[in-house]
Amino acid sequence: MARHDPTPTPYDLIIRGGTVHDGLGGPPRVADVAVKDGRIAAIGDLGEIGGPATQELDARGLLVTPGFVDVHTHYDGQATWENRLAPSSLHGVTSVVMGNCGVGFAPCRPGEHDTLVRLMEGVEDVPEVVMTEGLPWNWETFPQYLDALDERRFDIDLAAQLPHSALRVYVMGQRAAEQEPPTAEDLQRMRALTTEAVQAGALGVSTSRNMLHRTKAGELAPSLFSEEDELRALAQGLKDAGQGVMQIIPSPTGDARTEFGLMRRLAEHSGRPLSYTLIQMPTGDNDAYRQSLQALEDAAQAGLAMRAQVAPRPVGMFYGLDLSFHPFAYHPSYKAIAHLPLADRVARMKDPLFRERLLSEIPEDSNPVNLKTVKSFQYAHPWGLEVDYEPDPSRRIDTMAAEAGQSIEAFAYDLLLADDGKALFYLPGANYREGNLDAVREMIGHPNTVVGLADGGAHYGMICDGSFPTYYLQRWARDAAPAQRIPLAEAIAALTSEPAALVGLNDRGRLQVGYKADLNVIDFARLKLNVPHVVYDLPAGGRRMHQSAEGYVATVVSGTVTYRDGQPTGELPGRLVRGQRTAPHSSDAEALAA
Numbered sequence: 123m124a125r126h127d128p129t130p131t132p133y134d135l136i137i138r139g140g141t142v143h144d145g146l147g148g149p150p151r152v153a154d155v156a157v158k159d160g161r162i163a164a165i166g167d168l169g170e171i172g173g174p175a176t177q178e179l180d181a182r183g184l185l186v187t188p189g190f191v192d193v194h195t196h197y198d199g200q201a202t203w204e205n206r207l208a209p210s211s212l213h214g215v216t217s218v219v220m221g222n223c224g225v226g227f228a229p230c231r232p233g234e235h236d237t238l239v240r241l242m243e244g245v246e247d248v249p250e251v252v253m254t255e256g257l258p259w260n261w262e263t264f265p266q267y268l269d270a271l272d273e274r275r276f277d278i279d280l281a282a283q284l285p286h287s288a289l290r291v292y293v294m295g296q297r298a299a300e301q302e303p304p305t306a307e308d309l310q311r312m313r314a315l316t317t318e319a320v321q322a323g324a325l326g327v328s329t330s331r332n333m334l335h336r337t338k339a340g341e342l343a344p345s346l347f348s349e350e351d352e353l354r355a356l357a358q359g360l361k362d363a364g365q366g367v368m369q370i371i372p373s374p375t376g377d378a379r380t381e382f383g384l385m386r387r388l389a390e391h392s393g394r395p396l397s398y399t400l401i402q403m404p405t406g407d408n409d410a411y412r413q414s415l416q417a418l419e420d421a422a423q424a425g426l427a428m429r430a431q432v433a434p435r436p437v438g439m440f441y442g443l444d445l446s447f448h449p450f451a452y453h454p455s456y457k458a459i460a461h462l463p464l465a466d467r468v469a470r471m472k473d474p475l476f477r478e479r480l481l482s483e484i485p486e487d488s489n490p491v492n493l494k495t496v497k498s499f500q501y502a503h504p505w506g507l508e509v510d511y512e513p514d515p516s517r518r519i520d521t522m523a524a525e526a527g528q529s530i531e532a533f534a535y536d537l538l539l540a541d542d543g544k545a546l547f548y549l550p551g552a553n554y555r556e557g558n559l560d561a562v563r564e565m566i567g568h569p570n571t572v573v574g575l576a577d578g579g580a581h582y583g584m585i586c587d588g589s590f591p592t593y594y595l596q597r598w599a600r601d602a603a604p605a606q607r608i609p610l611a612e613a614i615a616a617l618t619s620e621p622a623a624l625v626g627l628n629d630r631g632r633l634q635v636g637y638k639a640d641l642n643v644i645d646f647a648r649l650k651l652n653v654p655h656v657v658y659d660l661p662a663g664g665r666r667m668h669q670s671a672e673g674y675v676a677t678v679v680s681g682t683v684t685y686r687d688g689q690p691t692g693e694l695p696g697r698l699v700r701g702q703r704t705a706p707h708s709s710d711a712e713a714l715a716a
Contacts, residue, residue: 132174132175132176133156133157133158133163133164133174133175133176134157134158134159134175134176134177134681135156135157135175135176135177135178135179135639135678135681135683136154136155136156136157136168136175136177136178136179137154137155137156137157137178137179137181137186137641137643137676137678138154138168138178138179138180138181138182139152139153139154139180139181139182140152140153140154140155140181140182140184140185140186140643141181141183141184141185141186142155142165142186142633143185143186143187143188143610143611143614143633144188144632144633144634145187145188145614145615145618145619145631145632145633146615146619146632147609147611147612147614147615148611149611150185150610150611153165153166153167154166154167154168154169155186155633155641156168156175157639157678157681158681159681160638160639160680160681160682160695161636161637161638161639161681161706162633162634162635162636162637162638162639163635164635165633165634165635177683179643179675179676179683181643181675183645184643184644184645184646184675185610185614185642185643185644185645185646186633186641186642186643186644187214187614187617187618187633187641187642187644188614188618188619188630188631188632188633188637188640188641188642189214189215189216189217189278189618189630189631189640189641189642189677189678189679190213190214190215190216190217190591190617190618190642191215191216191217191218191219191617191618191621191622191625191627191630191631192210192215192217192218192219192574192576192578192588192590192591192621193218193219193397193431193572193574193621193624193625194219194222194369194431194574194575194576194577195207195210195218195219195220195222195280195576195577195578195579195580195588196220196221196222196223196225196242196246196248196577196578196579196580197210197218197220197280197578197579198220198221198225198226198227198242198282198285198579199227199242199248199252199253199256199257199579200256200579201220201271201274201276201280201579202227202256202257202258202270202271202274203256203257203258203661205274205275205276205277205694206276206277206690207276207277207278207280207578207579207696208277208588208668209578209586209588209589209668209669209670210278210576210578210579210588211277211278211677211684211685212588212589212668212669212670212671212674212685212688213588213589213590213591213592213671213674214591214592214617214642214644214674214677215278215578215588215591216278216279216630216640216641216642216677216678216679216696217278217279217280217281217622217627217630217640217699218278218279218280218281218578219280219281219282219283219325219625220280220281220282220283220579221282221283221284221285221324221328222283222285222328222369222371222577223245223246223285223328223329223330223332223369223371224285224286224287224288224328224329224330224343224345224371225238225241225242225245225246225285225287225288225330225343226238226242226282226283226284226285226287226288227242227257227259227267227288228261228262228263228264228266228267228285228288229262229263229264229267229288229289229292229315230259230261230262230288230291230292231262231292232259232262234291234292234295235257235259237291237299238287238288238291239253239254239257240337240338240341241287241337241343241344243337243338244336244337244338244340244341244343244489245330245336245337245343246577246579246580246581247446247580247581247582247583247584247585248579248580248582249582249583249660249662249664250338251661251662251664252582252660252661252662252664253661254662255661255662255664256660256661256662258270263318264284264315264318264319264322264324265318265319265322265323267282268282268322268323268324268698268700271698272697272698272700274698275694275695275696275697276694276696276697277679277684277685277690277693277694277695277696278679278684278696279640279679279680279696279697279698279699280696280698280699281323281325281625281627281698281699281700282323282324282325282698283324283325283326283327283328283367283369284315284316284319284320284324284326284327284328285327285328285329286327286328286329286330286344286345286348286356287329287330287343287344287345289312289315289316289327289356290304290312290344290345290348290352291344292315293308293311293312293315294308294344298344299341299344301342301344301346301347303349303352304352304355309351309352309355310355312352312355312356312359313355313356313358313359313362314359315359316355316356316358316359316360316362316363316366317359317360317362317363319359320359320360320363320365320366320701321363322700323698323699323700323701324366324701325366325367325625325626325627325699325701325702326360326366326367326368326369326394326625327356327359327360327366327368327369328368328369328370329345329348329353329356329368329369329370329371330343330345330346330370330371331345331346331348331370331371331372331373331376331381332346332371332372332373332374334374334491336489336491337489338489338492340487340488340489340490340491340492350384350387350388353384353388354387354388354391356368357388357389357391357392357394358391358392360392360394361391361392361393361394365394365626365701365702366394366626366702367394367395367396367397367624367625367626368388368389368392368394368395368396368397369396369397369398369431370385370388370396370397370398370399371398371399372384372385372398372399374401374403375406378407378410378411378413378414378417379413379417382413382414382417382418385398385428386417386421386426386428389421389426389427389428390426394427395427395428395429395624395626396426396427396428396429397428397429397430397431397572397574397624398428398429398430398431399430399431399574399575400414400415400430400431400432400565400571401432401433401437401552401553401575402552402553402555402561402562402565403552403555404551404552404554404555408555411561411564411565412564414430415430415564415565415568415570415571418430418568418570418571419570421570422569422570428570429570429571429572429624430565430568430570430571430572431571431572431573431574431575432562432565432566432571432572432573432574432575433552433553433562433573433574433575433576433587433590434562434566434573434590434593434594434597434598435511435512435553435559435562435590435593435594435597436511436512436550436551436552436553436554436559436562437551437552437553437575438511438548438549438550438551438552438554438585439495439548439549439551439581439584439585440505440546440547440548440549440584440585440586440654440667441499441502441546441547441548441549441584442538442543442544442545442546442547442656443464443467443468443538443539443543443544443545444464444543444544444656444665445546445583445584445656445667446582446583446584447492447495447496447499447583447584448496448499448534448538448547449496449497449499449500449530449531449534449535449538450480450485450496450535450538451485451492451496452485452486452487452492452493452496453480453483453484453485453486454483454486455476455479455480455483456480464542464543464544465542465543467543468539468542468543471535471538471539471543472539477535480535481529481531481532481535485497498549498551499519499534499547499549500518500519500520500523500530500534501518501519501520501549502518502519502547502548502549503517503518503519503547503548503549503550504517504519504537504545504546504547505545505546505547505548505653507653508653509650509651509652509653510548511548511550511593511597512550512554512557512558512559513548513550514557515557519533519534519537519547544656546653546654563598563602563606566594566598566608566616567608572616572620572621572624573590573591573594573616573617573620573621574621575587575590576588576589576590576591582660582664582665582666582667583665583666583667584667585667586654586667586668586669588669589651589669589671591617592649592650592651592671592673593651594613594616594617595610595613595614595617595644595646595649596649596650596651598613599613599614600646600647600649610646618630618631618632619631619632625702626701626702626703627699627702627703628702628703628704628705629703629704629705629706630703636706636707637705637706638680639678639680639681640678640679640680641676641677641678642674642676642677642678643674643675643676643677643678644673644674644675645673645674645675646673647673648672648673649671649672649673649674650671650672650673651669651671652669652670652671652672653669654667654668654669655667655668655669656668670688671688672688674687674688675687679693679695679696680695680696680697681695682695684696
């Protein structure tokens with residue numbers, strides 16, 4: 123350790139006596155962690171040489187980890203009207219990357235605001251009225267969007283990616299929404315604007331090939347039918363910039379080998395890292411995800427930086443009268459009362475005549491995805507007072523209705539009215555084939571995957587997966603059967619250094635001297651997810667699901683304590699992160715330790 127002056131400068135914060143994990147998978151050790159000027163200044167026994175500190179935290183018997191890095195969020199809108207990026211910040215996350223799936227709000231001309239709002243509403247379930255009320259639209263270009271974010275303060279750090287659908291509309295106007303092919307001039311413009319965005323601070327560019335990505339009315343996202351030449355233009359933009367990552371949602375119904383082949387060619391063309399969504403589909407070829415994992419291994423052997431983003435639990439959704447979907451959401455009689463407060467809707471639905479009329483109707487909507495979603499309620503499971511992401515298949519709605527001798531519709535109607543209409547129902551869609559998470563364990567244990575797809579800031583009325591980090595630690599590093607359990611040090615690395623490295627944020631995700639002082643102090647034995655609940659705290663009184671956790675004793679961002687025992691301290695040290703970050707130089711670390 124470097125020589126210390128007899129009268130050392132006080133530290134800003136010392137975390138005393140915790141079990142320290144470095145975030146790299148190394149063995150833990152009991153040590154003190156000292157912070158100065160937003161950086162890790164020392165790690166070790168600081169009893170004699172530590173000097174005074176402005177603030178101290180007692181971490182004896184607790185874990186001390188790097189702050190978690192979430193590379194797949196959608197805070198593009200929320201970050202413009204809110205300072206707290208919850209639910210992610212409630213689950214140990216200290217840095218997020220937004221602008222995924224090709225959707226976002228920049229670049230955008232004034233006359234095209236509605237196009238991007240409708241798209242975000244359909245793809246990411248953010249209500250139109252929330253965005254109309256909340257978005258300030260004090261930007262047009264992507265660099266201007268970053269400038270607007272740069273003026274704001276948050277409870278965690280955030281970084282942005284350039285969304286392909288927004289870029290396509292900006293370059294092509296109405297031709298983009300009508301799925302017309304781009305001209306050579308359009309392609310050159312997309313390439314140049316991708317480079318411009320990365321040079322201004324974007325971490326990369328994102329796109330989607332998922333046919334489920336539509337507006338609420340059913341119009342397809344502008345990026346969906348983009349041919350390879352258009353995707354190559356985006357990849358070339360990254361190559362021209364010399365940095366940045368490409369993020370892709372491949373077609374879930376396409377042939378796994380064909381989809382991977384396209385992504386591999388893009389990675390080869392750009393010379394830049396590429397990440398993509400990988401899930402086990404609930405139907406169809408059960409071997410598709412394994413084909414993708416094998417292709418990842420082949421790409422790695424060829425020197426390509428490709429990673430699959432995988433979810434650590436079922437990729438599912440919630441139903442409920444106070445949420446975006448339930449089995450009667452598109453029945454004419456229900457649509458006539460949908461605007462009423464929940465209590466009033468419940469009262470109307472308890473009327474026998476209303477019940478009879480509603481049950482005689484069929485759902486009506488222009489979006490086939492919406493109709494399919496409400497029909498799939500029959501495969502959902504009732505939730506009680508405890509979190510249960512691995513429900514018993516025998517407790518499925520259709521099975522329970524058959525046992526009760528009722529139609530699915532009549533059985534569901536009565537269930538929805540439970541708890542004054544606040545009852546929740548969970549549908550474990552992908553990643554839960556045959557009622558187990560064996561495929562999830564296989565995917566998250568692969569060396570070329572990263573934990574992702576949490577979607578914080580999106581799906582306000584149907585999903586609450588910003589809690590992924592808590593679930594991952596609890597389910598896989600603590601509560602899993604010994605044969606499936608992930609060693610704690612590896613699990614922490616999967617939430618910290620590995621996602622940080624994927625997107626080039628190499629100054630964080632590690633507890634080493636000189637690195638950014640983003641940390642968690644965790645009571646691992648007490649770590650627990652609470653049941654999601656609905657709050658009405660968005661612009662225009664919009665609602666969203668919230669999910670809190672127990673066991674986070676403290677979260678620290680840039681050396682400042684932001685949360686104590688799950689409650690915000692009011693501090694907002696989080697900032698926009700522009701571009702990739704390099705690891706601290708050894709001389710910087712020595713200066714901090716001196």
